[in-house]
Amino acid sequence: MEALLSSSTSTLRLQPPFSLSSSSKPSLSLSTFTPPSSINTKLNSHFYHKTSKFNQKKMNSSLRVSASSSSSSATETAVDSETVPSEMKAWVYDEYGGVDVLKYSANVTVPDVNDDQVLVKVVAAALNPVDFKRRYGKFQATDSALPTVPGYDVAGVVVKVGKQVKGLKVGDEVYGDVHEKALDGPKQSGSLAEYVAVEEKLLALKPKNLDFIQAASLPLAIETAYEGLERAGFSEGKSILVLNGAGGVGSLVIQLAKQVFGASKVAATSSTPKLELLKSLGADLAIDYTKENFEELPEKYDVVYDAIGQGEKAAKVVKEGGSVVVLTGAVTPPGFRFVVTSNGSVLTKLNPYLESGKVKAVIDQNGPFPFDRVKEAFAYLETNRATGKVVVYPVSEEYILEKLGK
Numbered sequence: 001m002e003a004l005l006s007s008s009t010s011t012l013r014l015q016p017p018f019s020l021s022s023s024s025k026p027s028l029s030l031s032t033f034t035p036p037s038s039i040n041t042k043l044n045s046h047f048y049h050k051t052s053k054f055n056q057k058k059m060n061s062s063l064r065v066s067a068s069s070s071s072s073s074a075t076e077t078a079v080d081s082e083t084v085p086s087e088m089k090a091w092v093y094d095e096y097g098g099v100d101v102l103k104y105s106a107n108v109t110v111p112d113v114n115d116d117q118v119l120v121k122v123v124a125a126a127l128n129p130v131d132f133k134r135r136y137g138k139f140q141a142t143d144s145a146l147p148t149v150p151g152y153d154v155a156g157v158v159v160k161v162g163k164q165v166k167g168l169k170v171g172d173e174v175y176g177d178v179h180e181k182a183l184d185g186p187k188q189s190g191s192l193a194e195y196v197a198v199e200e201k202l203l204a205l206k207p208k209n210l211d212f213i214q215a216a217s218l219p220l221a222i223e224t225a226y227e228g229l230e231r232a233g234f235s236e237g238k239s240i241l242v243l244n245g246a247g248g249v250g251s252l253v254i255q256l257a258k259q260v261f262g263a264s265k266v267a268a269t270s271s272t273p274k275l276e277l278l279k280s281l282g283a284d285l286a287i288d289y290t291k292e293n294f295e296e297l298p299e300k301y302d303v304v305y306d307a308i309g310q311g312e313k314a315a316k317v318v319k320e321g322g323s324v325v326v327l328t329g330a331v332t333p334p335g336f337r338f339v340v341t342s343n344g345s346v347l348t349k350l351n352p353y354l355e356s357g358k359v360k361a362v363i364d365q366n367g368p369f370p371f372d373r374v375k376e377a378f379a380y381l382e383t384n385r386a387t388g389k390v391v392v393y394p395v396s397e398e399y400i401l402e403k404l405g406k
Helices: 041-047 129-135 212-216 219-231 250-259 272-281 344-356 371-381 397-405
Strands: 003-005 011-014 087-092 103-109 117-127 153-162 173-177 195-199 203-205 239-243 265-270 285-288 301-306 318-326 335-337 361-363 390-392
Touching: 117 212, 117 371, 129 371, 153 195, 153 212, 153 219, 173 212, 173 219, 173 344, 203 344, 212 361, 212 390, 219 250, 219 301, 219 318, 219 344, 239 250, 250 265, 250 272, 250 301, 250 344, 265 272, 272 285, 371 390
Parallel strands: 011 361, 239 265, 239 301, 265 285, 301 318, 318 335
Antiparallel strands: 003 011, 087 103, 117 153, 117 195, 117 390, 153 173, 173 203
């Protein structure tokens, strides 16, 4: 599989790892996408195609979903409160299980805004493995109460601010991971909705050169990549092996290790079709795991970043005194379990690398998936065949149409 570099310097567009049927392929093609900041009005209302109808039964009454911190102050600031409705469209599940527990509703309560939060009109959102693991009930002990609006990654526009918010204002285009703790008490109301309430500290201004699709693909993955490298003590001149280098996190670990931390050597694993992608991201050595056992190769590394769940093998290729970052699966010493704590300051710190094109968003070519096809997007993500990130766009159709109108 060849990596195709788009006209933008900030995104790698990838050929799909497998073909969707013509009946299920998303209707919006990345090859024709124009960022909202430079909308071509000839696209008009055809920019968003509703090519399938929801067949879920309408809920008999409004589904009430509140933000995790529901004791907000009544004092809020908004340019025009009438522009924010009381109810919104969202995807919801009220029981744990597979993709079929997801339901679409047009009457979910818009979350309240706490003093330290802003309300974001969601333009794009991205899916992560933690989304479906949470939905399957793997984190029930620390999860918020059901029903749940899923979604971690968001890119959108601020439409309301709490009274303690100092750095953001209505109209700002922002991106971030809406849950500070991925597994410990995530909010009930996530980003797969028209609106989401988010603490100011979790957001950053969207890089000017990125569209909403690109921005939405980044937060959880790039924060995980960066903070994992920091926790491992990675620094200039050190070497690293990235397991699953073509994944959402791995593709960013490669780039950050090279461009931000100054790695002396970056090696990464993937299947045969994705080797060229690894090289385009900056890997000095691309290892085909279908043909070679990386743990049997002679070279050792200062850090191994295990983004796939091969901790025992990873421990065999780390240098004495080195570290193994483990995101999933069993941990073998000197490996350590790492779960990100989201922080918008990390995004702000990395914005210059994104704006310069030194670090690029990697987006699976099968997307973006329209909002009415979230089930399909999750089903695809759960095949473990996605390359980079799976994005849902547009979520707030009205925002796109408003831009088109201007």
